[in-house]
Amino acid sequence: MIAKKMKHMVANSSAIRAMFEEGNRLAGIYGAENVFDFSLGNPNVPAPEAVKKAIFELLEGSDPVVLHGYTNSNSGYADVREAVATSLNDRFGTSFEGKNIVMTVGAAGGLNVILKSLINPGDEVIVFAPYFGEYRSYTSNYDGVLVEISPDTDTFQPKLNEFEQKITPKTKAVIVNTPNNPTGVVYSEETIQKMAAIMEAKQKEYGTEIYLISDEPYRELVYDGVEVPYLTKYYANTVVGYSYSKSLSLPGERIGYLVIPDEVADSEDLRSAANVATRILGFVNAPTLQQKVVAKCLNEKTDISYYDRNRETLYAGLRDCGFECIKPEGAFYLFVKSPVEDEKAFCEAGKKYNILMVPGSSFACPGYVRLAYCVSYETIVNALPKFKELAKEYF
Amino acid sequence: MIAKKMKHMVANSSAIRAMFEEGNRLAGIYGAENVFDFSLGNPNVPAPEAVKKAIFELLEGSDPVVLHGYTNSNSGYADVREAVATSLNDRFGTSFEGKNIVMTVGAAGGLNVILKSLINPGDEVIVFAPYFGEYRSYTSNYDGVLVEISPDTDTFQPKLNEFEQKITPKTKAVIVNTPNNPTGVVYSEETIQKMAAIMEAKQKEYGTEIYLISDEPYRELVYDGVEVPYLTKYYANTVVGYSYSKSLSLPGERIGYLVIPDEVADSEDLRSAANVATRILGFVNAPTLQQKVVAKCLNEKTDISYYDRNRETLYAGLRDCGFECIKPEGAFYLFVKSPVEDEKAFCEAGKKYNILMVPGSSFACPGYVRLAYCVSYETIVNALPKFKELAKEYF
Numbered sequence: 001m002i003a004k005k006m007k008h009m010v011a012n013s014s015a016i017r018a019m020f021e022e023g024n025r026l027a028g029i030y031g032a033e034n035v036f037d038f039s040l041g042n043p044n045v046p047a048p049e050a051v052k053k054a055i056f057e058l059l060e061g062s063d064p065v066v067l068h069g070y071t072n073s074n075s076g077y078a079d080v081r082e083a084v085a086t087s088l089n090d091r092f093g094t095s096f097e098g099k100n101i102v103m104t105v106g107a108a109g110g111l112n113v114i115l116k117s118l119i120n121p122g123d124e125v126i127v128f129a130p131y132f133g134e135y136r137s138y139t140s141n142y143d144g145v146l147v148e149i150s151p152d153t154d155t156f157q158p159k160l161n162e163f164e165q166k167i168t169p170k171t172k173a174v175i176v177n178t179p180n181n182p183t184g185v186v187y188s189e190e191t192i193q194k195m196a197a198i199m200e201a202k203q204k205e206y207g208t209e210i211y212l213i214s215d216e217p218y219r220e221l222v223y224d225g226v227e228v229p230y231l232t233k234y235y236a237n238t239v240v241g242y243s244y245s246k247s248l249s250l251p252g253e254r255i256g257y258l259v260i261p262d263e264v265a266d267s268e269d270l271r272s273a274a275n276v277a278t279r280i281l282g283f284v285n286a287p288t289l290q291q292k293v294v295a296k297c298l299n300e301k302t303d304i305s306y307y308d309r310n311r312e313t314l315y316a317g318l319r320d321c322g323f324e325c326i327k328p329e330g331a332f333y334l335f336v337k338s339p340v341e342d343e344k345a346f347c348e349a350g351k352k353y354n355i356l357m358v359p360g361s362s363f364a365c366p367g368y369v370r371l372a373y374c375v376s377y378e379t380i381v382n383a384l385p386k387f388k389e390l391a392k393e394y395f
Numbered sequence: 396m397i398a399k400k401m402k403h404m405v406a407n408s409s410a411i412r413a414m415f416e417e418g419n420r421l422a423g424i425y426g427a428e429n430v431f432d433f434s435l436g437n438p439n440v441p442a443p444e445a446v447k448k449a450i451f452e453l454l455e456g457s458d459p460v461v462l463h464g465y466t467n468s469n470s471g472y473a474d475v476r477e478a479v480a481t482s483l484n485d486r487f488g489t490s491f492e493g494k495n496i497v498m499t500v501g502a503a504g505g506l507n508v509i510l511k512s513l514i515n516p517g518d519e520v521i522v523f524a525p526y527f528g529e530y531r532s533y534t535s536n537y538d539g540v541l542v543e544i545s546p547d548t549d550t551f552q553p554k555l556n557e558f559e560q561k562i563t564p565k566t567k568a569v570i571v572n573t574p575n576n577p578t579g580v581v582y583s584e585e586t587i588q589k590m591a592a593i594m595e596a597k598q599k600e601y602g603t604e605i606y607l608i609s610d611e612p613y614r615e616l617v618y619d620g621v622e623v624p625y626l627t628k629y630y631a632n633t634v635v636g637y638s639y640s641k642s643l644s645l646p647g648e649r650i651g652y653l654v655i656p657d658e659v660a661d662s663e664d665l666r667s668a669a670n671v672a673t674r675i676l677g678f679v680n681a682p683t684l685q686q687k688v689v690a691k692c693l694n695e696k697t698d699i700s701y702y703d704r705n706r707e708t709l710y711a712g713l714r715d716c717g718f719e720c721i722k723p724e725g726a727f728y729l730f731v732k733s734p735v736e737d738e739k740a741f742c743e744a745g746k747k748y749n750i751l752m753v754p755g756s757s758f759a760c761p762g763y764v765r766l767a768y769c770v771s772y773e774t775i776v777n778a779l780p781k782f783k784e785l786a787k788e789y790f
Contacts, residue, residue, distance in 0.1 A: 009668075079552040108677035120400070253682050279529075283649070
C-alpha cells in the first residue's frame, strides 16, 4: 500500500542496505579492522575543536528560548545569514547580503528547497555524468525530468557539445557539483566560462531562464592549491547550495545554506519561494543551535592534510597495482576504472578481499568504481596489499 | 519563473509575514512590552536544564565523528530508536521495538516523510476543521487531495457522521491532532473508539487500507490530569508523528519521530519507504546531536504549570470580558469566538489595542480567532485590560 513512486526506490535502497549489511557481516567474521569499507562518504576526521567550544559558549551565554526556538524567518537567524554573506564576500569578492542566504538542512535540504521553488512538472534538469545519484530522486520529488549528459571519461569535465545540444525550451535547471562526487575532479575556470556562455546563448534563443545550481559540499576539500571558481561570478542565474557536512565534519547535524543572489532572475520571488518551501517541505528552519555554531566557525576548516595523505597513498598504491584512475583535485573520492567492463562483477570480486566499493552505475557511469578515502590511514595502508591481490586477477 | 504551485503559497505567506512585520512595527512605536502578540506558537518556557547537561555530557564523552556523523540508517541511531520505543512501551503499554521508530526532523518532517511514503496523486487525506493549515501544504506536496470535515463548534470534537460520509475508496489517510491546534481540545476515548470503528468498517467495505496519522506535538501539554489516548491501541493502521518542540521546548532544533507499528498494513514496506523518504526528501537523518539529547531526556518535560497558569488566567479574563471560548485541556491555544461573523475584522480591531491574533480562517474555521498563550505571564496580565476595552466595542 505504499506510494507507487516509492516502490522502485525502496527496492533500490535495499541494494545499498545489502552492501551495508555485507560490511557488517564481514566485520563480524574477520573483525572491523580487516574490512576495507570504501563505500561511505562519512568523514572520519573529527569536527574542529572550535565547534565544541562554540556549542559550550552558546549554551552558557544564550537564552535557551531563543537558542532552541523557531527562527523568526524560516530562512534562518538574521545575524547568521549576515555573517555567512559577509564571509562569502570576504573570500570571493561577492556582494551578498543576509537576505541572499537561506539556511538549510544541509545541502540535500537546500537542493530540495530550490528545486521545489523552481520546478514545474515536466521541467528538465540537466546533470553531468558521473553525478551524485540523489539528484535523480530530488528531481523526481517535483516531477521534473532528469536529462543526463554522458561522461567524458578522459577528463571527467562536462561534455559541452552534448550539453549545448540537450538544452531545450523546457530546461529549467542545470546541476553541477565541483569538486565532484564521485570523481574528485574540479571543473576548470575555462569549463565554467564556456558553460555560462552556452546557457546565456540558449536563454536568449528560447527566451527562458536557465538556473545553474552549484552543489558545493566539497568546496573546501581541495588539494595542491587548486582554485574552485565561485560560480555566481560567471553566470547571473546561479544558485549555490552549500553544506558544512564535510568542511566542519558535521554531516549528521544537517546544516548548510543556499545563496540566491540579487542577479538571479526573479530573485525576490525565488527567495520568498525558498522561504516558503523550507517551511512546507517540513524542514521549518535549519537546526538553530547549529546555525549559531557555524556562524562562530566561519573561518574553521577540517584537517585537509589528513585526507590529502589518504589521497596520495591510495592513488599511488592503486596505480602501482596497475589500476587506472584520474588523480582527484578535491573531495575525498577516487573514481577507478574497472579492469572489466562489468564493474559490478569487479565490486563482487573485491568483496573476496573484504574490499567494499560502489559501482559507477550508481553515478550513471558504468565501468568505474568509487572509493571513498575518508577512512583511517591504516585502512588504506592495510587495504593496499589486498588491492594488489585483487589486481593479480586481472593484470 | 518560480514554480506555479509555489506562486499562490508565496502570496499567502506574505500575509503571515505582514502580520509578523505589523508586530515589529507596533513594538517599534509602543515598545515590545506593550505589544500583545498571541500569534505565534513559539514556546517561551526554556528547555529543561537536563537538555543543557545532556549536550555537555555528549560533547565531553563522545567521539565527535560518531556524534556529528551520518547515522548508519537514515531512520536514526539504533540505540536512540530503542530508547524511544522502550520509553513509549513503559508509558503506554505498547510493544514497539527500535525498528518501529523513525527519528525525524520534527513532526513537520515526520508528516512529510509518511505522506511521501503513502500518497499517490489523487489520494484523499481527511482532516477535521479546525486544523493546522500546514496539512494542506504537506498533502499538496505529494499531489494528495485534502478533504475537510466541517467543525463541530459546540465541542470541537470530530463530526463523525460527516466523517463517515466523506470516506471514499480514495481515502488513504486521516490526520488527527490531539491535543488540538488551534482549539486545545483533547479528543475523547469515545471519539477515538467511534472513529476507529468507522474506519475499520470502511476498510472492509472498500477493501482498502486507511492510515490514521496522529500528529502529537502537544501530547505532553495537558492540564487537569486529562488522559490523551494512545491511538495505536485503538486502530491498527495508526502511525504516530511526535515532536520534542513543545515537550522539551526545542522547536528550532527539529527533532521528533514517527512510530510505524508492526500492526500497520504493509508495516515493513512502509518502514522501508519512510527510511528512503527521509533520505530523498533531503532530511537525510534527524540532527544527530539532538537525537542523542532527547534519548537522554526521555523522562524530562517542560514546565507545564507555567502554561497552565497562563491558560487559567487568560481563559478567566476573556470570559470576564464576555468572550466565548471552550476551555482547552491541552496545547497552549485558546480558540475564541469572534464577536462578529467576520473574524478578520475582529483581528483588525484587536490591533488598535496592540493585540495580535490569528483568524480562524487559517484553520478552516472562520468566525473564531486563535490566541497562543505560550507567552510571558506578564503579557497576559497586561493584555487583559486591553481585551476589556476591545470587548466594549461589541458587548
